[in-house]
Amino acid sequence: PSTDTVLVTGCAGFIGSHVVEELLRSHNAVVGVDNFSTGRMENLANVIEDSRFSIQRTDLTDTVAFRRVLEQVRPSAIIHLAALVSVPQADRDPDYNFRINIEATHVLAETAAKLGVRRIVMASSAAVYGDAHQGALHEDLMPCPLGRYGAAKLISEQILAVAARVGGASASCLRFFNVFGPRQDPSSPYSGVLSKFVDLGRQGKALTIFGDGEQTRDFVAVRDVARACVAAALESEARVEIANVCTGAEVSLNSIATMIQRLVPDLPAPVYLPARENDIKRSCGNPDRARTWWGFEAKAPEKALQDFLVGAL
Ligand code: UD2
Structure with missing residues (x-):
C-alpha cells in the first residue's frame, strides 16, 4: 500500500x-x-x-x-x-x-x-x-x-x-x-441496556428490568x-x-439500577418484567489475552459505569 x-x-x-x-x-x-x-x-x-x-x-x-x-x-x-x-x-x-x-x-x-x-x-x-x-x-x-x-x-x-x-x-x-458509552442509540427494543436506562433516567421514567435483575454482564x-x-x-x-x-468483572443489572437511582433520587422504583427468552444469566470474559498481546486493560466497570452515568444523566 x-x-x-x-x-x-x-x-x-x-x-x-x-x-x-x-x-x-x-x-x-x-x-x-x-x-x-x-x-x-x-x-x-x-x-x-x-x-x-x-x-x-x-x-x-x-x-x-x-x-x-x-x-x-x-x-x-x-x-x-x-x-x-x-x-x-x-x-x-x-x-x-x-x-x-x-x-x-x-x-x-x-x-x-x-x-x-x-x-x-x-x-x-x-x-x-x-x-x-x-x-x-x-x-x-x-x-x-x-x-x-x-x-x-x-x-x-x-x-x-x-x-x-x-x-x-x-x-x-x-x-x-x-459495550456502553456516549452515542449508543437507545431507540430500538434491542438497544444496549445502558443506553436504554440512561434514556429512561433522563426522562424521569422507571427503569425496566427483564427478569429478576440478578443477571450479569461484562460491561x-x-x-x-x-x-x-x-x-x-x-x-x-x-x-x-x-x-x-472485556473487563473480566461481572456487574448485575440490579446494581446498575441502584447506581442510577442514586444519581436520580426522584426516579420511580424499577419495574420488573418477564425475562427475555434465551437471556443469558451470567456473562463474563477472561481479559488476559488482550492484556498479554497489547497491554490492553479496560477500566474497572464500576468506575467506568459511574463516570459514564454521571456524565450522561
Ligand atoms: C449482548 C449484545 C449482543 C450480543 C450478545 C451476546 C448489546 C447491545 N448486545 O446482548 O450484540 O453480542 O450480548 O451474548 O451489547 N435488559 C433489561 N432491560 C432493558 C434492556 C435489557 O433488563 O430495558 C436486560 C436484558 O434482558 C439482558 C441485559 O439487560 O439481560 C443486557 O441486555 P442487552 O440487550 O444490553 O445485551 P445482551 O447481553 O442481551
Missing part, C-alpha cells in the same frame, strides 16, 4: 465513531466507510473538520462499490466494524445477515489480500460463545453460538484467519462483550474498546489473533 491510511468500516456508528477519534489521536490518516443506515453524521461531529479524515458513503453489500473503495484507498490496515448489529434481526432476516455479516468479510479479506493490506481488525462478539460454558469465557473454549448473528461472527473470524494463513492480511478478531467502555481496536490495528506482529475485549 502506498499510504499509511487506516480504513474504518461502520465509521459513523456508535463504536466506529470512537475508533475514528482514537486513530486521529495517534496521528493516522483515516478513511471512514458507512452506508448511514444506522450510523449518523452527528456521531462524527468531533472529527468531521479534521483534514486527515474523509468519508465514503458506501454500502458493503454492494460488493462492486466496496471493492472499488478498497482499491482506491489502498489502506495499510482496516478496522471492520460495519455490521447488522441486532441479534434478533439477524434471525428475522438471515439473508441480510449473510450479506453484511459474512459476505462483506469475504470481499474485504480477498480484496485486502490482493492489495497487500498489512492488517485487518474485525469486530467479533461474545455471542460466538453462546450459553454453554460456566465461568469466565476464554478464547480457547469451543464456540457455540445460539443464533445467526453469533454464527456469522464466528464464520467471519474463520474467513479472516484462513485468508491470513494463505498469505493475506494478518487479522485480529476482537470479541466485544457488552466495557466504548473508549476502551476503541483503544483495543487501534492497538490491534497498529501492532507490527503478523499473527492471527482472537481476543476478548
